[in-house]
Amino acid sequence: MSENAADQLFLGRQPILDRNQQLFAYELLFRSGSRNFADITCGVQATATVIANAFTELGVEAALGEYRGFINVDEAFLFSDLLELLPRHSVVLEILETVPPTPAVIERCIALKAAGFTLALDDVIQLEPEFAELLALVEIVKVDIQPLSRIQLMQLVMKLKPMGKQLLxxxxxxxxxxxxxLKLGFTLFQGYYFAKPTIISGKKLDHSQISLMKLMGLLLGDAPTSEIETALKPEPGLTINLLRMTNSVGSGSSEKITSLGHAITVLGRRQLQRWLQLLVFSAGNPSGTSNPLLLLSATRGRLMELLAGKLQPGDIGFADQAFMAGIMSLMPALVGQPIADIVAPLGLTANVRDALCAGSGPLGxxxxxxxxxxxxxxxxxxVALxxxxxxxxxxxxxxxTQALQWSNSIGQEAAA
Known part of the structure; x- marks a missing residue:
């Protein structure tokens, strides 16, 4: 496979949630740009190779952390030897609905199960007799609920339940x-329902969230330490936690930190900003950033920060603005308010505000x-590239991959 083929791979991911709306896994979306997947002699083989390489060069397995990755498998990829290079404990092989249940396919799936792979069947909307043997082999059945009426969905679930499959x-x-x-007994869920403002409609930013974001705005605007200190003073809980954390960071020193100004100086502005961002993610959420929307927010912000560093190397201010735009972009979904209303009181820089409200500029x-x-x-x-x-x-x-690793790590910190 040429290096160019590897370069053209796009790696996306979508969260899969459990019944408690906590993250269970990611569906990893490997795409080869404009390459036609029907070009079996080239496209599928190239993609299969890159998927295998992704778990080594890109470190996807490490990025997944404790979560599994669902990987789409078409007929050609199903029979590729490269499939067996994937880490069995970290992936679920999601057999696409376009794979015909031929004897050869059944035999291959039996061998993969015996080798320790978990199998899922994608986009099920009805139980066709010819798929019975394949259905018996998979552990997870993914049901596409969109084309089904309530009655059709209920009837399909009633047929699936006796089979003992995990329903997604x-x-x-x-x-x-x-x-x-949930009522029908599904245990896994995938979609963007949790990222829509109507889901948590009417919820307002609480006082602590507003304070945290105002503080981040001050840091991004390079405000004087005295101004940051003034903003912190009405927040005794934040102040105590900041002093505790700074003392912990400087535990090797005999000098104890007792003032806010001193704490800000010792901790450093970028470290303080990261701490505040972590608090925003976990504010009002006892399980920390395990909330899928908060994880998505963290990952998006970190991704934009990393890409900003590649666009304008050495420009820390631009990278910080990119991070802020990323995490703020999902606030409407989190609190059910328009982005313009959220941004208004925060004193964000024009670049961040325009990217969020109008999608303009490089941040947009x-x-x-x-x-x-x-x-x-x-x-x-x-188009975006x-x-x-x-x-x-x-x-x-x-x-x-780096962004996913980072968001997993702060999720563990927030839950600790």
Whole structure:
């Protein structure tokens, strides 16, 4: 496989949630840009090789942490020897609905199960007799709920339940659909229902969240330490935690920190900013950043920060703004308010505000790139990369993996 083929791989991921709306796994979306997957002699083999390499060069296995990665498998990839290079404990092989249940396919699936792979069947909307043997081999059945009426979905589930399969509802777009699937006994869910403002409609930013974001705005605007100290003083809980953390960081020193100004100086502004960002993610959420939307927010912000560093090396201010734009972009989904209302009181820089409210400037292009990578939207990725000369698909892949590793790590910190 040529290096160019590897460079053209796009790596996306979509969260898969459990019944408690906690992260269970990611579906990893490997795409080869404009390459036609029907070109079996070239496209599929190239993609298979890159997927295998992704778990080594890109470190996807480490990025997944405790979570599994669901990988789409078409007929050609199913029979590729490269499939067996994947770490069995870290992946679920998601057999696409286009794979015909031929005797050869059944035999291959039996061998993969025997080798320790977990199998899932994708996009099930009805039980066709010819798929009975394949269905018996898989552990997870992904049901596409979109084309099904309530009655059709209920009837399908009634047929699936006696088989003892784990049921995953995909393309869940609303709370109503989520609740229906919960009642029917689905245990896994995939879709963007949790990222829509209507899901948590009417919720307002609480006082601590507003204070945290105002403080981040001051840090990004390079405000004087005295101004940051003044903003912290009405927040005794934050102040105590800041002093505790700074004393802990400087535990090797005999000098104890007792003032806010001293703490800010010792800790450093970038470290303080990271701490505040972590608090924003976990504010009001006892399970920390294990909330899928908060994890997505953290990952998006970190991805944009890393890509900003590649676009404008050495420009820390631009990277910080990219991070802020990334995490702020999902606040409407988190609190159910328009982005303009959220941004108004925070004193954000014009670049961040314009990117969030109008999608303009390089930060707006980075935001579109991040959103497209999350959804696996190849046309959107192509357009966004075209707006950002200097960024390659390979650079995007590495940044995505690093961002996922980072968000997993802060999730563990927040839950600790």
């Amino acid at each position: 509802a995909e393309k869940v777009d609303s709370r109503e659909q989520m609740e229906q699937c 292009a980075l935001l579109r790139l991040a959103e497209s990578s999350e959804s696996g939207d190849i046309s959107g990725l192509t 075209g707006e950002l000369p200097g960024l390659s698909p390979k650079a995007l892949n590495h940044a995505q």
